[in-house]
Amino acid sequence: MTAANTAVPLLEARALSFLRQDEPVFAPLDFQLHAGELALVEGDNGSGKTTLLRILAGLLHVGEGELHWRGEPMQRDTCTGEILFLGHQLGLKADLSPRENLRIAAGLFGCRDGIGVAMVLDRIGLRGYEDEPVRRLSAGQKKRAALARLLLLPATLWLLDEPYANLDRIGIALVNQLLETHTAAGGAALVTSHGAVSFHGGEPRHIRMHA
Amino acid sequence: MNRPGVATACAAMLRRDLTLAWRRRGDIAMPVLYALIVTMLFPFALGPEDTLLQRIAGGVVLVTVLLAMLLALDAMFSSDIEDGSLEQLVLAPQPLALMLGMKILAHWLTTALPLIVIAPLLAAMLHLPGAVIPVLLLALLLATPLLSLLGAVLVALTAGTRRSGMLLALMLLPLCMPAVIFAAGAVAAAQQGLPWLAPIAWLAAALVLAVVLAPLACAAALRIALDA
Numbered sequence: 053m054t055a056a057n058t059a060v061p062l063l064e065a066r067a068l069s070f071l072r073q074d075e076p077v078f079a080p081l082d083f084q085l086h087a088g089e090l091a092l093v094e095g096d097n098g099s100g101k102t103t104l105l106r107i108l109a110g111l112l113h114v115g116e117g118e119l120h121w122r123g124e125p126m127q128r129d130t131c132t133g134e135i136l137f138l139g140h141q142l143g144l145k146a147d148l149s150p151r152e153n154l155r156i157a158a159g160l161f162g163c164r165d166g167i168g169v170a171m172v173l174d175r176i177g178l179r180g181y182e183d184e185p186v187r188r189l190s191a192g193q194k195k196r197a198a199l200a201r202l203l204l205l206p207a208t209l210w211l212l213d214e215p216y217a218n219l220d221r222i223g224i225a226l227v228n229q230l231l232e233t234h235t236a237a238g239g240a241a242l243v244t245s246h247g248a249v250s251f252h253g254g255e256p257r258h259i260r261m262h263a
Numbered sequence: 264m265n266r267p268g269v270a271t272a273c274a275a276m277l278r279r280d281l282t283l284a285w286r287r288r289g290d291i292a293m294p295v296l297y298a299l300i301v302t303m304l305f306p307f308a309l310g311p312e313d314t315l316l317q318r319i320a321g322g323v324v325l326v327t328v329l330l331a332m333l334l335a336l337d338a339m340f341s342s343d344i345e346d347g348s349l350e351q352l353v354l355a356p357q358p359l360a361l362m363l364g365m366k367i368l369a370h371w372l373t374t375a376l377p378l379i380v381i382a383p384l385l386a387a388m389l390h391l392p393g394a395v396i397p398v399l400l401l402a403l404l405l406a407t408p409l410l411s412l413l414g415a416v417l418v419a420l421t422a423g424t425r426r427s428g429m430l431l432a433l434m435l436l437p438l439c440m441p442a443v444i445f446a447a448g449a450v451a452a453a454q455q456g457l458p459w460l461a462p463i464a465w466l467a468a469a470l471v472l473a474v475v476l477a478p479l480a481c482a483a484a485l486r487i488a489l490d491a
Binding site for chain 2: 113133135139146147148
């Protein structure tokens with residue numbers, strides 16, 4: 053950990069805030085996220101957790117403050133493809149099967165070496181549902197189909213908005229396991245969650261948000 | 264890891280939108296049936312007088328196809344915004360304008376192309392001389408992608424608003440006027456045995472301009488729509 057801390061942080065926010073109609077959505081935030089770290093974003097409903105994740109993904113512009121990616125000011129083209137965002141809207145086409153949805157994602161983002169769509173769907177617990185249209189899956193299965201992107205696509209930073217919602221106990225354990233593997237491999241993740249989260253390895257960094 | 268090339272990504276987008284359209288092929292038939300019925304109304308309203316129908320045939324087919332395309336335009340980006348696919352597309356390490364260009368191409372293939380295919384039938388229903396039909400088809404082949412591209416920009420601009428269908432029609436129809444004038448001009452010239460190449464060339468020039476600029480404008484407008 054000490055070696056990682058002295059290195060340039062993957063992501064650094066300095067007095068970051070977002071303005072909606074000239075009103076700040078959350079109090080200015082300062083945090084650093086290094087490779088191999090996991091951060092849990094906490095806050096009440098409406099405290100701006102989703103907004104923060106959308107800013108970090110590059111979907112919303114930074115209101116005030118600065119955002120740095122590997123020590124450089126964060127711009128759209130400096131980190132394309134390195135960030136994987138999973139929001140409330142899962143980004144799945146309801147008329148397509150999980151297999152087809154993943155193929156499209158792989159076509160746009162690329163895929164990790166030696167990992168295939170079939171393998172990923174098996175691992176995420178959708179065996180037997182690969183060719184079922186997503187509209188016929190349960191909410192938890194839809195979530196799993198979206199989470200399968202985490203296994204398939206190459207990315208350094210994961211931004212996960214409520215990844216545990218709708219999942220059963222096995223699914224929650226699976227997400228924790230994915231996060232553990234990802235951070236162990238030098239990736240980083242920002243996760244928002246309402247529920248109590250217990251990780252296997254180490255205590256996550258906490259980012260507390262205030263409206 | 265292996266990053267996909269632009270060609271792979273384009274193919275993935277195109278295949279995705281065509282598959283989606285095929286899964287809902289009932290929606291493809293809708294504008295076609297609409298155009299068929301609207302064209303059928305004209306002889307009923309104006310009387311089955313050959314010379315009159317012949318004179319208005321080209322214009323009627325063009326305007327009918329335009330209105331039929333307008334029906335399907337609204338849905339170009341709305342489902343992608345609702346289910347979050349657009350967010351994923353914006354975040355993908357691919358040129359957004361090009362990806363949206365593929366979406367527009369898929370949209371043209373699934374809405375305009377069926378209309379062009381039945382256009383000879385529509386023209387025949389209004390007694391347009393057979394010799395003029397190739398000119399009509401050529402005009403449609405150039406005018407319909409122009410409408411798809413212009414429409415896509417406006418759909419992207421009105422993406423955030425509720426019930427944008429009517430607003431879209433009010434904004435798009437005035438912009439379509441040059442396309443309608445040149446396309447109808449070419450058909451009228453061919454009908455009178457005059458040279459018709461000049462209006463077709465104007466349409467082609469406008470299309471080239473739109474092909475280059477419209478996807479860029481779409482990309483900018485959709486980024487703004489998401490940033491709100």
